[in-house]
Amino acid sequence: MEDLIRIENLVKIYERGEVLALNDVSTTVQKGEFLVLLGLSGSGKSTLLRCINRLIEPTAGTIVFDGKDVTKASSRQLRHLRRRMAMIFQQFNLVKRSSVLTNVLSGRLGYVNPAASAIHKFAKQDIADAMACLERVGIPEQAYKRADELSGGQQQRVGIARALMQQPDLLMADEPVSALDPATAHSIMQYLEQMNQEDDVTVVTSLHFLSLARRYGARILALKDGEIVFEGSPAEIDKVKFKEIYGEDAEEVEVR
Template sequence: MKLLELRRLSKVYPNGTRALDSVTLSVDRGEFIAVIGLSGSGKSTLLRCINRLIEPTDGTILFDGSDVTHITGEQLRRYRSRIGMIFQQFNLVGRYSVLSNVLMGALGSVGTFDSIVGRYPPALRQMALRNLEIVGIADKAHVRADSLSGGQQQRVAIARALMQEPQLLLADEPVASLDPATSHSVMRYLGYINRELGMTVVCNLHFLSLVREYSTRAVALKAGVVVFDGSPAEIDQEWFRHIYGEDAVEVEIR
């Protein structure tokens, strides 16, 4: 059942900031984990340590039973291709078409030369169109990515991640740049992928209302330390103050 296990994971940046402090966390298959905490509490660092975009300073990462903490080169590439990731700023290539952006999710399985000249196998193209259908924007396949609205761009990013057929989807503040209505739409697609496609999701979120609505489990970070790990329903006023500080007031997104 266990997909990912972090053991005493720490990250100290060169400037001395301790972003993660001995984080131990295990993620079961099929879970939708929301990671909460103030800005700077280490949420982004945690996600990027999981797929090794950032090198942890200490600790162990076990994925699907194997130690991936120190793998490099081809092994690291293959490992990353099993984990999808979406970002607050969507990070699409704005000048390329939506379809080209989605196909970029499959770069790990296409040869360098073939991908540069745009020679993708027909099966991958069909898969890209199917994934665009899943996120409801198949009709936009041939427009430039930067002509889409924020919510649509994030859905393209989801379709791109789906191309990897990932076992785990990391989402770094996926709705922080979106308005409330669009936020719910994007979160619903993440929920659908989690429930219907059985994909495990680890998602950084700001709004507790979204956490309660979409996640199956919440993990709170405070100054790089896990201070809460449990059901979102358990986060009451007292926990809220503990996680976000005495002066914090909860804001809802409806």
């Protein structure tokens, strides 16, 4: 298997508060993999995801994406690399006052520049493609509504449609289902699974619950205080490892 992402000795120190958010993190993500990031809140999951596309600037270390050094990329090279990396977020990050369709179309522009996409003129083909993406997530009838009129689950489907529109090699999802009820969470996770299996998109997603990670993840990487405390298959997480990741007092809960 070929590596899609290689992370070497990644360090992130936030100047403000002098927080060591990532401490010497190294790992590789293979093409086609479905990797789940686990860890308590504050363990560094969002920081790790955002270093990969340099939404956050790493303090030290190297990130290589499909053979190209992201950490050394010029802003022009970075723009090209980011087109291949889609991202969805816990709070959906849609342009609330724009239509659902406009939000999906912005995926075509590569990295989301919401201001630019709102005034951008799109070709007929782009609009047909965006509608097809909305059909895939089951909400074509919502296309002309304002994004903020939709329920949370529907907004996250728009986020997925926007990611599909981007035709990415990598989908990064930062707690994509943490704001959703369990039933909706599963339906969203199934779209991620489908992108992974049918569109050959490599998925890296942080998740709150181990039960979701077990169900959808092929491999799990757990962080604690910015360091990797576990890396392996879901089946390898026993009671002892669970306590290492979540702390002594934690109990495993099921998301049904």
